[in-house]
Amino acid sequence: MTSAAIPPQATSAVAMIRTLGLIAALCGFIIVSAYQGTYDAVRENKRIAVERAVFKVIPTARSIVEYVASPAGEIVKVGAGNAASAAGTAAAGGAGNNAVKFYAGYDKDGKLVGIAVEGVAKGYSDNVRILFAYDPAAQTISGFGVVTSRETPGIGDKIVTDKHFLANFPLDAKLTADLKKLANAIVTVKHGSKTQPWEIDAITGATITSRAVGRAINDAAQMLLPRIVPHLSALKEKP
Amino acid sequence: MNASTTERWDEFMEGIWRQNPLFVMVLGLCPALAVTVSAVNALSMGLATTFVLTCSCVLVSLLRKLIPKEVRIATYIVIIATFVTVVDYLIQAISLALYDALGAFIQLIVANCIILGRAEAHASKHPLLPTLINALGMSAGFTLGLFALGAVREILGAGAFFGVSLFGPDFQPWVVMVLPPGGFFVLGAWLLIFAAMARRKQKKLAEATQNA
Numbered sequence: 001m002t003s004a005a006i007p008p009q010a011t012s013a014v015a016m017i018r019t020l021g022l023i024a025a026l027c028g029f030i031i032v033s034a035y036q037g038t039y040d041a042v043r044e045n046k047r048i049a050v051e052r053a054v055f056k057v058i059p060t061a062r063s064i065v066e067y068v069a070s071p072a073g074e075i076v077k078v079g080a081g082n083a084a085s086a087a088g089t090a091a092a093g094g095a096g097n098n099a100v101k102f103y104a105g106y107d108k109d110g111k112l113v114g115i116a117v118e119g120v121a122k123g124y125s126d127n128v129r130i131l132f133a134y135d136p137a138a139q140t141i142s143g144f145g146v147v148t149s150r151e152t153p154g155i156g157d158k159i160v161t162d163k164h165f166l167a168n169f170p171l172d173a174k175l176t177a178d179l180k181k182l183a184n185a186i187v188t189v190k191h192g193s194k195t196q197p198w199e200i201d202a203i204t205g206a207t208i209t210s211r212a213v214g215r216a217i218n219d220a221a222q223m224l225l226p227r228i229v230p231h232l233s234a235l236k237e238k239p
Numbered sequence: 240m241n242a243s244t245t246e247r248w249d250e251f252m253e254g255i256w257r258q259n260p261l262f263v264m265v266l267g268l269c270p271a272l273a274v275t276v277s278a279v280n281a282l283s284m285g286l287a288t289t290f291v292l293t294c295s296c297v298l299v300s301l302l303r304k305l306i307p308k309e310v311r312i313a314t315y316i317v318i319i320a321t322f323v324t325v326v327d328y329l330i331q332a333i334s335l336a337l338y339d340a341l342g343a344f345i346q347l348i349v350a351n352c353i354i355l356g357r358a359e360a361h362a363s364k365h366p367l368l369p370t371l372i373n374a375l376g377m378s379a380g381f382t383l384g385l386f387a388l389g390a391v392r393e394i395l396g397a398g399a400f401f402g403v404s405l406f407g408p409d410f411q412p413w414v415v416m417v418l419p420p421g422g423f424f425v426l427g428a429w430l431l432i433f434a435a436m437a438r439r440k441q442k443k444l445a446e447a448t449q450n451a
Contacts, residue, residue: 011307019305023314027321034325041332049335148339153396154414 054103056145057133058114061105065239069227070099077239100224105133110238112136117224118147119216126150128212134225136232140170141186141217149209156209165203165210172197173221180226188214247372254376260353261384262433267353271385272422274344278401281389283337285382287330287345289375291322292354296362296374303363315358316349323349353381384429391425392416 054064066078078101103116115134120127128151132144143166151157159165174183184198188211194201202210228235260266270288275281295318299306306314327345330338338345348354357377362370393399396416398406415421 011309016307016310019307020310020314020317023302023306023317027317030321031324034328038328038332042328045332045335152414153417154412 050103053131053145053147054105054116057116057131057143058105060107060113062108063106063110063238064103064116065106066101066103067235068099068101069224071227073227073230075228075231075234100220100227102224102228104235106238112232112236112238114142115228115235117220119220121212121214121216121219123149123151123212124156124208125152128209128216130213130216132217132220134173134221134228135170136229136235138170139172139174141173141221143169144213144217151206151209155206158203158206159209159213162203162206164201168194168200170197171200171217173225175225175229179229182218182222182225186214186218186221247369250369250372251376251379254373254378255380255383258377259380259384259433260377261381261388262429264353265430266356267351267381268426269347270344270351271388272419272426274341275385275389275392275422275425276417277340277393277397277399278386278390279337280340281385282382283330284341284344285378285385287326287341288348288351288354288381289378290326290329291319291348291351292357292378292381293371293374294322294325295319295354296357296370297367299358299362300365300367300370306363311363312355312359315355315363319354319358320349353377387429388422388425391428392421395425396421 050066051064055061067075068078069075101118104112105114105116107113113135115136116131117134118129118131120129122128126149128149129147130144130149131147133142134140135142146157146160149157151159171186172184173186175181176183182198184196186198186200188200188202188207190207191202191204200210200214254260258264261268261271267288270284274284295315298318299315302314323346326348330341330345357374361373365373390400393401394405395413396418398404398410398412404410416425
């Protein structure tokens with residue numbers, strides 16, 4: 001206990017501030033370098049992730065183009081390094097959060113083969129985010145893939161493996177004559193009671209997750225399809 | 240020279256065995272229980288923690304004479320948070336799937352008490368080389384512990400190891416093992432094994448001293 005006899009020297013406030021400032025500056029430098037160094041790789045990774053997800057739901061697609069549909073019915077291409085990109089951001093920004101992003105998939109000849117849209121609904125343990133494909137020629141939802149899901153392994157995650165559940169697709173997604181909404185809302189029904197082509201037959205034991213899939217598709221389709229379908233002819237060819 | 244090499248090796252092994260952060264000190268349980276649903280996740284989490292622990296301990300050791308003791312905890316947290324941010328970007332650059340699987344637990348490395356504990360208890364009092372060896376040993380011990388949890392949980396809960404199916408399609412997975420309670424079951428089992436081994440060693444030691 002010699003330290004009790006000699007009181008420890010107090011450090012001056014200036015010294016503390018100097019040290020903290022110096023270390024904070026050094027740390028800031030490290031963080032900025034890491035951000036700069038990984039920026040391109042992270043962006044490339046995100047692009048590949050989106051591409052892979054879209055190609056999975058539209059298997060015939062060979063290239064994708066990202067669009068934004070505003071509530072007013074305008075469709076603007078989102079892309080890097082062209083004039084439309086700036087307009088796209090402006091339109092998206094002006095329309096607020098109501099602008100919906102979607103991906104148009106084109107085959108090797110540049111013909112439109114499908115439109116991929118993201119949908120979200122509350123599942124059993126968290127939001128289930130899915131990406132589903134709309135087939136403009138047949139006016140159906142041709143399939144879906146999971147973007148993020150924290151559903152129970154072995155129960156809720158069966159939505160992508162259960163053969164009977166996947167046989168629900170294609171789902172009928174025709175619009176009414178005035179193109180304002182879906183002719184028949186897409187709903188999930190109890191296992192074994194599917195009678196209509198716009199109904200989803202739920203998985204036994206995973207009803208909540210099955211319902212989330214139905215709701216996610218219905219909500220996104222009701223909002224987006226009336227905006228896209230009137231402009232389908234403009235999207236037909238790859239720009 | 241030879242003696243000091245043995246000493247260093249001893250110091251390194253201490254983190255892996257006698258002072259294993261997970262099984263002996265029982266620290267850092269938050270990531271240990273949450274992300275160890277598969278061997279890959281466990282190993283990645285271990286490597287991320289290794290990076291943060293080693294880098295921050297080295298920096299703390301280098302700056303130890305500069306840091307006034309009144310603000311040392313604040314300084315350590317700033318340094319640790321920096322390397323956590325760096326590892327966050329690095330994982331995003333390596334694999335987004337892995338980033339999604341580890342989720343918020345990458346950022347939560349900041350709150351891992353092993354790292355602050357090592358900075359305070361060891362790195363702030365020792366020069367560079369011993370700090371580096373101690374930090375690497377502790378990280379290796381933690382990574383090994385996470386891997387032991389992750390491997391067992393993946394084998395029992397998904398019937399796979401590193402994503403490779405082990406038992407064929409007829410295997411009925413023991414789903415609870417990849418759910419949160421499974422983390423507690425497997426950790427409990429490992430702690431039991433470690434405690435039993437420690438007790439047996441003690442008994443042998445006691446017998447040896449008695450005979451002598």
